[in-house]
Each structure stands twice: as C-alpha cells, then as structure tokens.
Amino acid sequence: MLVSAKEMLEKARDGKYAVAQININNLEWTKAAILTAQELNSPIILGVSEGAGKYMCGYKTVVAMTSAIVENFNVTVPVALHLDHGSYEGAKACIEAGFSSVMFDGSHYKIAENVEKTTELVGICNSKGLSIEAEVGSIGGEEDGVVGAGECADPDECKQIADLGVTMLAAGIGNIHGVYPANWAGLSFETLEAVKAKVGNMPLVLHGGTGIPEDMIKRAISLGVAKINVNTECQLSFATATRKYIEDSGDLKGKGFDPRKLLNPGFEAIKATVKEKLTLFGSVGKA
Numbered sequence: 001m002l003v004s005a006k007e008m009l010e011k012a013r014d015g016k017y018a019v020a021q022i023n024i025n026n027l028e029w030t031k032a033a034i035l036t037a038q039e040l041n042s043p044i045i046l047g048v049s050e051g052a053g054k055y056m057c058g059y060k061t062v063v064a065m066t067s068a069i070v071e072n073f074n075v076t077v078p079v080a081l082h083l084d085h086g087s088y089e090g091a092k093a094c095i096e097a098g099f100s101s102v103m104f105d106g107s108h109y110k111i112a113e114n115v116e117k118t119t120e121l122v123g124i125c126n127s128k129g130l131s132i133e134a135e136v137g138s139i140g141g142e143e144d145g146v147v148g149a150g151e152c153a154d155p156d157e158c159k160q161i162a163d164l165g166v167t168m169l170a171a172g173i174g175n176i177h178g179v180y181p182a183n184w185a186g187l188s189f190e191t192l193e194a195v196k197a198k199v200g201n202m203p204l205v206l207h208g209g210t211g212i213p214e215d216m217i218k219r220a221i222s223l224g225v226a227k228i229n230v231n232t233e234c235q236l237s238f239a240t241a242t243r244k245y246i247e248d249s250g251d252l253k254g255k256g257f258d259p260r261k262l263l264n265p266g267f268e269a270i271k272a273t274v275k276e277k278l279t280l281f282g283s284v285g286k287a
C-alpha cells in the first residue's frame, strides 16, 4: 500500500534525519528504489514529475505499477508516491489517479495566487489523507523544460504558505536542479535559518539533491530539512553503467542483448546510488 508522506516526515524531523525522494522514470527505477529501501529498512518517497508521468503512460499506470511492486515484494517499509513540481491541474489529476502525496509548485505565481491554489489543494488532500508539498522561491536549473533562477525564498512568504496547512515546504535556498556549476555559491544557510525561524515545526524540503556536498547536506538536516530530492544522480549512475556494459560489448556476448541483461547494470547502479543517499540522509533502519 502507498502511504502519505506525513508520518515519515514528522518522524524524520523529530529524529534529525531526512527521507529521500528518489525520482522514478520506469519500472527499473521504481523497483531499484523500492527494493533498496526495503533492504535498508528505510522509508522512501518516489517522485514523479509531470513529464515522467507522461513517459510512464499516465498517472494511473504509475500508481498501478508502484502499488503492484510493493505488493509483489511484500514491502513493509513506508512508500509514498509523490507528484514532483505539479501544476494545479497535474496535482488534481494525481489525486484522482491514486497518488498518496502531491507537490503543488505555485512558486511562479504571485504569492496571492499561490496561496489561493495551495489552499484549495490542501483542503482536498486533507480530506483524502494525502500529504501535500508547496514551494516558495523557485529552484534553479532546468526541470522538464522549466528553468528557474535559484532564488532564495522570502521567509515571510514561507510562513504564509506553511500556515495554510501543507505537510512540507520547499523553500529555495540557492539550490539548483541538475549538476551544480563549478561557480555555484553553495546553499544559503542564512535563508534556511530565517525560514525555519518563521515556519517552526514544518518539515522542510531540499530540492536539487544531486551533487550537494555531504557537509552541506548534514547542516541542512540539522536546520530542519526532512526531505531531500534526488533525480539527476540516479540518471547519471544508470547512464554510466549502461555505457560501460555496451562499451565492454556486453550486448554482443551470448544473450547479452536481452533487455533484462542489458538494463541490469544500470538497475544495480541506481540501487547503489539510492543506498548511498539513504545512508547519507540517515534514514537507514528508520522505517
């Protein structure tokens, strides 16, 4: 069964660790993330962007596939299926399709419209027992063709959105999706502290988890971050392992062209990356 992310995030916040959101792209990704969480007795959130949802043949397919994988392997750790950077319409479609958690990213709207739309979606999610993430201050980099500048969120606006009753809040603190450029200034802990001071107990979300140095991850967790999103790093591990398999002529040996063989090194590489993240974020053994 897929569960809301509320309880796992509150436990993480209180226990000073973070739950990983691992973005998924297909069956191999989903299986790798779920099995690794189960092996390490860790909670996990599976993130699905609108583009990935479309790629995987629609939100209903994603719900069916994910729930069936959980059932097939008798998974006992909490698994949440979460829409990543959802539009207003996308959030409604995922709620309808059976996601257990959604993010409504209204960061590009003026704050009044972000408040209005977030309020409506909070009402729907609360009535159905789903968790909901909101965002203030856009995250930099590119995701599904949307390019954000990597703003630092306004702490007062964060409080305004947090007070609407969302489960978790993503606040821009200079983080960027994708690989960080060599001249990246690092996370703004000053912003994170100011946001935390305004929003109190609200679990905070750190997007752009790929490539953030370990010391910054640990400091962010100590300052109230309870969920960290990772996408690009699994894509890079998958691509590197697949490239190696082909370059080593793995597909030309025996039945190495069989997709179940060809995709296996990439699958194992995703598992290794997820293991590394769950260990770094401190959620191992916390299911």
Ligand code: 13P
Residues within 6 Å of the ligand: 023, 047, 084, 085, 176, 177, 178, 179, 206, 207, 208, 209, 210, 229, 230, 231, 232, 233
């Ligand atoms: P990365 O691709 O940088 O890991 O970011 C993932 C993310 O924040 C998804 O919302």
